[in-house]
Amino acid sequence: MPYSEQLYTGLDMKTLILLALLGVAWASDEKVVGGYECPKHSAPYQVSLSDGYFHFCGGSLISSQWVVSAAHCYNSRITVRLGEHSLNSNDGPEQHISAGKIIKHPYYNDNNLDNDIMLIKLSHPATLNSYVQTVSLPIRCPVADEPCMVSGWGNTATGGQTIMPDRLQCLRQPMIDDRICKNAYPHLMTENMLCSGFMHGGASSCQGDSGGPLVCGGQLQGVVSWGYECAQQGHPSVYARVCRYNSWIQSVMSSN
Numbered sequence: 349m350p351y352s353e354q355l356y357t358g359l360d361m362k363t364l365i366l367l368a369l370l371g372v373a374w375a376s377d378e379k380v381v382g383g384y385e386c387p388k389h390s391a392p393y394q395v396s397l398s399d400g401y402f403h404f405c406g407g408s409l410i411s412s413q414w415v416v417s418a419a420h421c422y423n424s425r426i427t428v429r430l431g432e433h434s435l436n437s438n439d440g441p442e443q444h445i446s447a448g449k450i451i452k453h454p455y456y457n458d459n460n461l462d463n464d465i466m467l468i469k470l471s472h473p474a475t476l477n478s479y480v481q482t483v484s485l486p487i488r489c490p491v492a493d494e495p496c497m498v499s500g501w502g503n504t505a506t507g508g509q510t511i512m513p514d515r516l517q518c519l520r521q522p523m524i525d526d527r528i529c530k531n532a533y534p535h536l537m538t539e540n541m542l543c544s545g546f547m548h549g550g551a552s553s554c555q556g557d558s559g560g561p562l563v564c565g566g567q568l569q570g571v572v573s574w575g576y577e578c579a580q581q582g583h584p585s586v587y588a589r590v591c592r593y594n595s596w597i598q599s600v601m602s603s604n
Contacts, residue, residue, distance in 0.1 A: 380500055381579040382551025383519030388433045389441070391499045393483035393568075394516060394561060396429040397421060397468075398444075403435055406500045406560025408568050409482050412473040414601055417559030418571050418588065419456040419466040426450060428470060431479040435501060436514045441479035445470045451600055453593070462538045464573040465588045466559070467600050486567040489591040492525035496544050496564035498572065498585070502556030506579050512556065519553070521545045523564065524584050532583055533576070540592055542570055545584035552585045554578035562587050 395415055397405040405421035407428065415428055431441040448471035453463040474480055490496070499518045505511040521544050529543030537543075544562055545552045553560070553572045562570030570587030577583070 380498060380502055380517035380519045380552075380557055381504055381506055381554050383498075383504070383517045385513075386433070386499055386516045386518035389431070389479050391497075391516065391518065391561070391563075392431070392479055392481035393563075394432075394499050396432050396435060396501060397423070397559060398427045398429055399423060399425065400427050403429075403501050403556065405556070405558045406502075406572065407468065408561040408563075408571075409474065409480065410485060410568065410597070411482055411601065412476055413470045415468040415470065416561075416568065416571060416590070416597070417466050417468060418464045418573055419452040420458065420461060420464055420573070421559040422450060422452055422466060424450075426468060428468060430474050431477075432516070434515050441477070443474055443480060445472060445474060447471065449604055451604070453596065460536065460538070461574050461586075462540055463588070464540075465571055465590070465593055467597065469604055483561060483563060483568045484566055485594055485597065486569050486591040488567075489589065490523045490542065490564050490569045492523055494523040494564050496521055496523055496562050496569065498544070498553045498557065498560065498562045498570075500553060500557030500560040500572065502558070502560075502572075503554040503578060506554075506577070510555075519551055521551065523569075529584065529586070533586065537586070540589050541573065541586050542589045543584045543586055544570060546579075547582060547584060549579050549581035549583075552579040 407417035449469040524543040
């Protein structure tokens with residue numbers, strides 16, 4: 349259902365998110381729509397968050413012992429799966445490490461998904477190699493039309509269908525101007541969010557990609573957060589704006 353001003357009458361933000369957006373439903377299993385299978389281990393910073401049995405969100409390795417994901421992906425027990433390509437087969441380079449600490453942003457708002465970012469400290473450091481590598485935090489904020497890549501094991505279908513891929517999916521997409529993004533989601537965007545994708549629809553991140561990386565020029569610029577259905581015209585995907593959290597990330601890492 350497309351947005352209209354009438355949707356906002358008499359409804360609080362949490363109800364709007366639940367009714368109109370994927371929001372926290374992105375913590376369920378789904379994948380990149382309109383993308384392609386990533387070349388094997390071409391995104392070695394990508395991790396899968398598992399409840400011990402099933403993938404439910406993505407994340408990005410930023411040091412040998414720390415992962416960035418979305419706060420709405422919080423689970424009291426998380427196993428971080430690194431070096432994965434196919435979730436259903438063991439190719440050899442996989443590392444499965446339990447979470448030692450799980451730290452949501454202190455100002456995360458589950459009503460509007462503001463500050464939708466979370467840090468996970470692994471119970472022991474990952475072994476970095478050609479299959480498991482870190483991604484750099486941003487040294488600047490992104491600009492409109494900058495080329496980026498999102499990846500994940502989320503839903504690859506639209507129209508209410510669910511097709512969960514076994515192998516990691518990738519999608520190259522541009523950063524969207526903030527003014528266009530705010531017009532697409534009136535009253536919902538905050539300064540801690542950004543849009544990336546295609547205004548004409550047809551391709552986007554989707555459920556199950558939540559928490560995963562949006563990488564631009566080798567820097568982690570976004571964390572998959574929410575969207576209006578998947579790959580819908582006029583409604584691109586929304587990401588946590590990582591460049592606003594560098595100080596918080598460094599502070600948490602240094603104090604934990």
